[in-house]
Amino acid sequence: MTSIAIPPGMPQYGDVPRYDVAKVRADFPILDREVNGHRLVYLDSANTSHKPRQVLDVLAEHYAMHNANVSRSVHTLGTEATEAYEGARAKVAAFINAPSADEVVFTKNSTEAINIVAYAFSNASLRPDADPRFRLGPGDEVVISEMEHHSNIVPWQLLCERTGATLRWFPVTDQGRLDESGLAELVTERTKIVSMVHMSNILGTVNATSRITQRVREVGALLLLDCSQSVPHMPMDVVDYDADFIVFTGHKMCGPTGIGVLWGRSELLAAMPPVLGGGSMIETVTMAGSTFAAPPARFEAGTPPIAEAVALGAAVDYLTGIGMRAIQWHEKELTAYALDALGTVPGLRIFGPAVPVGRGGTISFALGDIHPHDVGQVLDSLGVQVRVGHHCARPVCTRFGVPAMTRASFYLYTTTEEIDALVAGLEQARKVFD
């Protein structure tokens, strides 16, 4: 790598926020274990992240000391559980700079969060008195992109089938960037919502959203950003991004599985009809009909994942304590290192941006003609855990003409030594199959 002198007066490299990675790693018990006789090298954090002791402790303590149902009990335990649950909501809101904690709806995961929005459209489309922004029919359009995770494709396909609306999408360039060249023709007065990924789970691309946001505002559509891969890895400010909805999931950001987030502008959430019906989401119920609670409760029918939400709050505290800007820089350095290192492997082809700009620490590649399953198997025999397959983004694989890809993804605890282990493992795979 070449080093470039940064002119005086500009932000210097040393000014970048940093943290002690070894100290962070010590917080994650699982990083001490061995796999197949080798030290664990976990390069699958885009799939799910590991959990620090600070989060595991909160999860255990909630069940051990504060377990009760929320929002319905007058007793002490119920009050403690409710305070912890609502406290987690406030932490999550602050984490993404949401103007109000009431704009944070707890869901099961990103998939459920997207489905809530899609079904709100669906339900509104059946009611003539519903807010017209959520009413869809023939002639209306929904816009996504070719680089979406299946969770941001299938709900909209189903919605369009139900309503007669048309699904359209941004293509992807050969470099793995979003092709915005057709923006003006793609996002038009017919567009009701643009739902797109902020950071691709397969290409690693971080999409620049401002031009799209501007166009969305011009045509009066809504914008949903799938931030499943971005919120865990970089600072997020929903006001700054000027989105209408964002979704993300707890388990990719040091939190437990079973908890996700739908953030929406309060006036939009208030205009959305309910999706799941049941307890906790009502205002009053008679045998003849019901009225519904204000958001976020309107979208949280039934007993929610209480302990998971509380532990997500602990994960937010943990990440905030280290600093999202510092985590982002750590991963940027790792990505630069990994792109260089992978470039030394003969026959390796990277899918997605080849430079560490406008991309995150998720790198998919092909190793010659060796099938990703086989690559992953050889790596696993050396303790290196990567994801192989179509990564729930099959259209991206199709776009690049491969049935599957191998993906290495990094997080705050990943080290350059682990990337070295990956590269050594790839050499091993070439030996087995060449």
Next chain:
Amino acid sequence: MQLDQLYQEIILDHYKHPHGRGLRDADDPADRVAEAHHVNPTCGDEVTVRVATDGEVLHDVSYDGMGCSISQASASVLHELLTGRDADEAYRVHEAFVELMSGRGQVTPDEDVLGDGVAFAGVARYPARVKCALLPWMAFKDAAARAGVGVSPSEVKA
């Protein structure tokens, strides 16, 4: 983990030099021909298996597909083991292979029945890869049924 238990020479050899690859028309125009296309939704592997039969003998078991070494080698072995067999014999081989793959490494394969298929004994220890090995065999089962020769009724949960 012993990687060579999984990637036995026989498997790598079938993968690098597949036998009978490519979908073929029947030599005998009187044959019934049917095919089935199976995919592994978790990894995107695909295989098409075509059977040409007069109802008793499997005159040809041809295939095409793309996927990992295990699935592609398995298709090559499938072709080699079942082409030219009576449907009844094919049934027994199919059953033996499915049993081997479902055995979590506890089944000792019979080389007289399974031939090169015995090399897949190691694969049975890797639950994530059992589906790869079975993909062409399950496609074959559907193709054979469509061609009017029932093979191995057992469904496999892998």
